[in-house]
Amino acid sequence: MxxxxxxxxxxxxxxxxxxxxxxxxxxxxxxxxxxxxxxxxxxxxxxxxxxxxxxxxxxxxxxxxxxxxxxxxxxxxxxxxxxxxxxxxxxxxxxxxxxxxxxxxxxxxxxxxxxxxxxxxxxxxxxxxxxxxxxxxxxxxxxxxxxxxxxxxxxxxxxxxxxxxxxxxNVRGALWAKLLLNCAYNALSAITQLPYGQLVLQPGVTDTLADVVAECLAVARADGVLIPGDVPAAVRAIAQTMPGQFSSTAQDMARGKPSEIDHLNGFVLRRGAALGIATPVNRMLWTLVKALEAKAAPKL
CATH class of the missing domain: 3.40.50.720 (NAD(P)-binding Rossmann-like Domain)
Structure with missing residues (x-):
């Protein structure tokens, strides 16, 4: 082929x-x-x-x-x-x-x-x-x-x-399940420039991951999306199965390239706003990544 x-x-x-x-x-x-x-x-x-x-x-x-x-x-x-x-x-x-x-x-x-x-x-x-x-x-x-x-x-x-x-x-639900993982890890890995295994060892990170996931699940439910599997278990497994991996957002930021954050936490933020669901943790992560991108922009 x-x-x-x-x-x-x-x-x-x-x-x-x-x-x-x-x-x-x-x-x-x-x-x-x-x-x-x-x-x-x-x-x-x-x-x-x-x-x-x-x-x-x-x-x-x-x-x-x-x-x-x-x-x-x-x-x-x-x-x-x-x-x-x-x-x-x-x-x-x-x-x-x-x-x-x-x-x-x-x-x-x-x-x-x-x-x-x-x-x-x-x-x-x-x-x-x-x-x-x-x-x-x-x-x-x-x-x-x-x-x-x-x-x-x-x-x-x-x-x-x-x-x-x-x-x-139910590929839409599976896509949302992957989105949850990206929203949980990508921005935090980018901001800290840490791989997943080290990231989850930092104070407060596991609670922050849980907060991000809870917001994403609320938006998905309001949007009529059925997410398969045990989402909290899948989030925990990422750091165990990919401990040395930096998120794609972290890799983009390290190279001075624009990231996909608008289509990750930013997407959840927009859908939440449209559906009347508050997403303050996703908003903060999106805001920080956008601010860091803006800071790096003059160097590009």
Whole structure:
């Protein structure tokens, strides 16, 4: 299968690398610094079980999606609309676009912009770019994908590449469950520049995590969203299963890049306001991250 990864950062490179390693024709659409390294040496895919140079195509041109049967859409939530406009003229009519993004509404925002089928997924993986063309995997790696006409075939394809995949008829609830984890950890990891394992050892952090989760659950209930599983247990497990992981927001802030905070705690803040639910802890975390971004902006 020909597969394109639009916005191949750490998440896209990880899943694209696994699919290429499984024999699929993969092109990563990424920043020039990564494209140059991948073209010269292949993608270095460093996981807990292997460390390999995976040969695959790479481009910085969105037109490279042409002919792909599957597009993994991995851009930042802030770039969803602009990335859709960039790939729209080049997408094959039969392409399936699978969103692998933070936030809960990217597929909803994307579908009106593309005539192709758009499907949502929830990503549970800890990865980071360790250098140009070098992705390092810290833990997990499973996906939850939405029920659809092609979901069974897609899940089988992903599983054969070593990507555990579950099909869910409540992917919106699963996206909210992931949003809860991001709202709990991302801003605090960014503000402190601590990985999850060290973060939870700091005074007051576990109580703050609980407060964030309680607000998110209240907003989700008011929005009619059914969140599956034991949310408090899932929040605790993150620090245990990914102790060395810095949040994506922390990584963005460390590099002086704009974060996705508007689509994490900021999204909960907006939905809470619309539904009449107070979210003071989420508001404070959003405010602090935005203030730190503003402070760093003159240096960019």
């Amino acid at each position: 020909k597969i394109a990864v639009m916005g191949a950062g750490a998440v896209g490179c990880y899943y694209g690398g696994l699919l290429a390693r499984a024999g699929h024709e993969v092109v990563l659409i990424a920043r020039p610094v990564h494209v140059e390294a991948i073209r010269a040496h292949g993608l270095r895919l460093e996981t807990r079980s292997f460390d390999e140079q995976v040969r695959l195509e790479a481009s910085s041109d969105p037109a490279a999606v042409a002919g792909a049967q599957l597009v993994l859409f991995c851009v930042k939530s802030t770039d969803t609309e602009s990335a859709a406009a960039a790939i729209a003229p080049h997408l094959a009519p039969e392409a399936l676009v699978l969103t692998l993004q933070n936030g809960v509404d990217n597929d909803i925002r994307l579908q009106p912009l593309l005539p192709q089928e758009v499907s949502a997924s929830v990503v549970y993986v800890a990865t980071a770019m360790a250098g140009p063309g070098h992705v390092r995997h810290h833990g997990r790696g499973e996906l939850v994908i939405a029920t659809g006409s092609r979901s069974a075939a897609l899940a089988a394809c992903l599983a054969a590449a070593g990507i555990p995949t579950e099909i869910s008829d």
